[in-house]
Amino acid sequence: MQELTPRQIVVELDKYIIGQHKAKKSVAIALRNRWRRLQVPEELREEIMPNNIIMIGPTGVGKTEIARRLARLTNAPFVKVEASKFTEVGYVGRDVDSIIRDLVDISVNIVKNEKTQAVQEKAQEMAEERLLDLLLPARKSRSSNPSEELAKTEPDLGPSKQEEDTYKETREKIRGLLRKGKFEARQVEIDVPKDSFPMMQVISPMGVEDMGMNLQEIFGGMMPKKYKKRRMSVEEARRLLEQEEAQKLIDIDEVVREAIDRAENSGIVFLDEIDKIAGEHSKVGPDVSREGVQRDLLPVVEGTNVVTKYGMVKTDHVLFIASGAFHHSKPSDLIPELQGRFPIRVELQSLTNEDFERILTEPENALTKQYAALLKTEGVKLAFKPSGIKEIARYSTEVNDRTENIGARRLHTIMTTLLEDVLFKVPDEREEKVEVTAEVVQTTLEDIVKDQDLSRYIL
Ligand SMILES: Nc1ncnc2c1ncn2[C@@H]1O[C@H](COP(=O)(O)OP(=O)(O)OP(=O)(O)O)[C@@H](O)[C@H]1O
Numbered sequence: 001m002q003e004l005t006p007r008q009i010v011v012e013l014d015k016y017i018i019g020q021h022k023a024k025k026s027v028a029i030a031l032r033n034r035w036r037r038l039q040v041p042e043e044l045r046e047e048i049m050p051n052n053i054i055m056i057g058p059t060g061v062g063k064t065e066i067a068r069r070l071a072r073l074t075n076a077p078f079v080k081v082e083a084s085k086f087t088e089v090g091y092v093g094r095d096v097d098s099i100i101r102d103l104v105d106i107s108v109n110i111v112k113n114e115k116t117q118a119v120q121e122k123a124q125e126m127a128e129e130r131l132l133d134l135l136l137p138a139r140k141s142r143s144s145n146p147s148e149e150l151a152k153t154e155p156d157l158g159p160s161k162q163e164e165d166t167y168k169e170t171r172e173k174i175r176g177l178l179r180k181g182k183f184e185a186r187q188v189e190i191d192v193p194k195d196s197f198p199m200m201q202v203i204s205p206m207g208v209e210d211m212g213m214n215l216q217e218i219f220g221g222m223m224p225k226k227y228k229k230r231r232m233s234v235e236e237a238r239r240l241l242e243q244e245e246a247q248k249l250i251d252i253d254e255v256v257r258e259a260i261d262r263a264e265n266s267g268i269v270f271l272d273e274i275d276k277i278a279g280e281h282s283k284v285g286p287d288v289s290r291e292g293v294q295r296d297l298l299p300v301v302e303g304t305n306v307v308t309k310y311g312m313v314k315t316d317h318v319l320f321i322a323s324g325a326f327h328h329s330k331p332s333d334l335i336p337e338l339q340g341r342f343p344i345r346v347e348l349q350s351l352t353n354e355d356f357e358r359i360l361t362e363p364e365n366a367l368t369k370q371y372a373a374l375l376k377t378e379g380v381k382l383a384f385k386p387s388g389i390k391e392i393a394r395y396s397t398e399v400n401d402r403t404e405n406i407g408a409r410r411l412h413t414i415m416t417t418l419l420e421d422v423l424f425k426v427p428d429e430r431e432e433k434v435e436v437t438a439e440v441v442q443t444t445l446e447d448i449v450k451d452q453d454l455s456r457y458i459l
């Protein structure tokens, strides 16, 4: 990711999200600025604060989608949370620090995966040796039994040179066969760690994870690891052994250090539905004030130290992207301190009829492509004529205008209704080709769209 320029980031986002150029531009700049900051001399680096963003826009126009795609683009640890999930300190619910703990968990996983990839080849080699040990146990020295050794007078000479050579030769032969996949189904017995503390899961109360430490890990670490023998196929054993060897090869302290560093300096938190905690007088749940949640969030956004099971994590440079529809409240209803921490505001536009047409066809994951792929598995060629696309878009706009505007989500409901018959019919009834034209769309949807009540329920 670090190499993507703002323009390239926008190009990547364009592959999935239609329009919303301003929002894409803002997130692209914010993302690139994190990389820029890391190149700045150290004294100044601490001073440069992230460009936290609030995305404002009606429902279903791509706010969450932009954040989701952004996360896939970057290697940066990323969490998405709904602001409305949090409650004031002292109330049951998730506390805001859990955001950062989740972020670090994700970061640790990312770094661990990267490191595992890096040692994979070596781990594979070592796992192969261990498989060979299992398939062809080394010829033990004749004195493997201690009591026998005591009884013996002459010194033990171990296997003879000749025996050793034959052993090596056989081992290489087996290695060849193993690599050809001749032993995949053969059963072997290996030691697997026992679940260290199965009881804990039953008695641990909800929310233990929120304490930032995992009892299982604490107690599990205190007890000696127990192993039990299990029989399994060579294929399965190889997977387990590779994992085990990879674990041995990576330095977990280094993983944690790097993960914390990454969470602190490139972590991104997406705070969805921030509008739901704006407006001070209304309440979220019984006696939990929205302003209280904002006050709790403030230090995390402003920069504080959060205790996690991996150690302290500084949140000063974590990038926060907030988003909300702000139908019933405005960003100015947020407490001033929090507003100040989100200096960048971008508005997303309502989607037009033309946008719908493009959303239906252009993105790499466009709905028309998804359904065509689904039906292809049944041997049906699903084709959308431009006139059909226009008609779907038109109906979507119409239903959005007449009932509730749910943005591009409407396309999903329209499409499922439109294609329901075909999806049900095949493969019991043979169809080779289904063509969606304007007429097809009209005959299938006209009655439902015209009837307000019906469309409210179905579309
Ligand atoms: N501009 C767009 N381009 C392509 N697809 C879009 C666009 N906007 C929305 N979609 C599609 O519509 C669906 C809903 O969009 P999204 O989750 O981003 O809504 P949102 O803006 O976060 O709404 P809410 O405020 O309700 O959370 C997604 O499946 C997404 O693929």
Ligand SMILES: [Mg+2]
Pocket: 063, 064, 065, 272
């Ligand atoms: Mg959303």
